[in-house]
Amino acid sequence: MGDPRMALPTEDKSKVANIVGNNLPNFRRLYAPLIENLPNVGFNDSKCTSPDWALDPTLNARLTQDMSPIKRGNMVRRLPKFFRSKLYFQYQKKYQIPQLEFNKMLEASSDESGTRINRREGGGFEQRIASEPPEELRGEIRGVIKSTVSWPSTSQSLKGPVTAGAARTWRYMKEKVEKYREGKEKDRIKKLEKESEKKD
Structure with missing residues (x-):
């Protein structure tokens, strides 16, 4: 995305x-160790109790999430600082919170050192964000991801020809286009196989 x-x-x-x-x-x-330490997300599959479950590539392990606004608000609070501030700004606009009030709210919740979040529990604002309908929240988060990824990836793309030179960039682009075509062909074959299975 982005x-x-x-x-x-x-x-x-x-x-x-x-x-x-x-x-x-x-x-x-x-x-898996990161997920196991999350307060509101966990694996909900009896096969995950086996010590080597993570090595099974065929296992489709299910995750469950506690959807309570308090637990989800805590997850909003624990997002990386830069990303979280962008999400807060999106919701400031959406909820039409006046700038002065918004600044006070951010100042009250700003208790982070350079390496860790001291207050790990989300407050009313985080809980309000977490209570958004899933599709709307997903859309807002996708928007923040896109805006976060967009500039670095665009600048990296523009730097390519300058740093690598025209000939190397041209070869690289040809390889990428070939991979794109191979991917499209694989997708077409998969689609045909699925259609064939439905007919059978």
């Missing part, structure tokens, strides 16, 4: 799914 290269015919649209799908055990080993 990477302009994904909108061009230069990136395989299944790139992220391919990376995750082909490295699922490694991603599980990386993220």
Whole structure:
């Protein structure tokens, strides 16, 4: 989300799914301990009690989430500071909170050192954000992700020809276009296979 290269015919649209799908055990080993420490999210699958469950690439482990506004508000509060401030700004606009009142609210909740959040519980504002209908909250978060990713990825794309040179950039772009075409062909074949299965 937010990477302009994904909108061009230069990136395989299944790139992220391919990376995750082909490295699922490694991603599980990386993220499972983090998920187990979250206060409102956990694995809800009896197979996850096995010590080596994360290494099973065929296991489709389910997660459950406590949807209470208090627990979800705590998760909003624990978002990375820069990302969280962008999300707060989105909701300041949405709720039409006057700037002075908004500044006071942020100042009251600003108790972070450079490395950690001292107040880990969300207050009324975070709980209000967390109580948004899921589709609306998802849309706002996607908007913040896009705006966060957009500038660095755009500037990186523009730096390519300058730092790598025209010939190397041209070869790189040709390789990317080829991967894009391969991805489209794989998607077309998968779609045909699914249609064929439905007919059978």
